[in-house]
Amino acid sequence: MAKIHVSTTINGEPTEFLCDAADSMLDALRDTLGLTGSKEGCGTGDCGACSITLDGRLVCSCLMLAAEADGHEIETIEGMAAPDKLHPLQQKFLESAALQCGICTPGMLVAAKSLLERNPNPTETEVRFWLAGNLCRCTGYDKIVRAVMETAADMREAAR
Structure with a gap:
């Protein structure tokens, strides 16, 4: 072939x-x-x-x-990351312990970044909806959703 x-x-x-x-x-x-x-x-x-x-x-x-x-x-x-610095989402996932085994983490981060590029001020419901296609068997979703919400707030503040 x-x-x-x-x-x-x-x-x-x-x-x-x-x-x-x-x-x-x-x-x-x-x-x-x-x-x-x-x-x-x-x-x-x-x-x-x-x-x-x-x-x-x-x-x-x-x-x-x-x-x-x-x-x-x-x-x-x-x-996602710059050569010498993590993307703010990656940093917040680390700080918030929003990851464990690491299988879902890349997909969660890519999806969250995609959401924030489209909507820099999402509601919790919008974050949960956007990440619904990503399954996590370790952390549950609260820490992940919180990390995305906090990153969105931090990025909006930094843009001011």
Whole structure:
């Protein structure tokens, strides 16, 4: 079977890779490109652990074919932090103990960042709704929701 050439931008960097027609974007990220931050929790798009953004839209990378990335921009959890500083959401998750085993954390962070980019002043209900596609089996959701809400408030304050 012939390999497919994909030319894309991942975390701001032009990237090219070869994949099989049936390869998921999650497989390409983890196995081909060595970006192992996105996790496979279910492989069916039900848990959110593999969440990435595609042209700014939140998607489950386990449901996306790698070939579909051609010509598009992708951001993964690896692209969230600056080289020398965590993203405010990552910092707040650490400070608030909003993570435990780490399987859901990348997807939660990518989803939360996507929410705050669209709505910098979400209600608790909006945060819970936005994160509903991400399953956590360790922390429950209160610390995670609180961390997102506090980050939103901190980011609004910093923007003043």
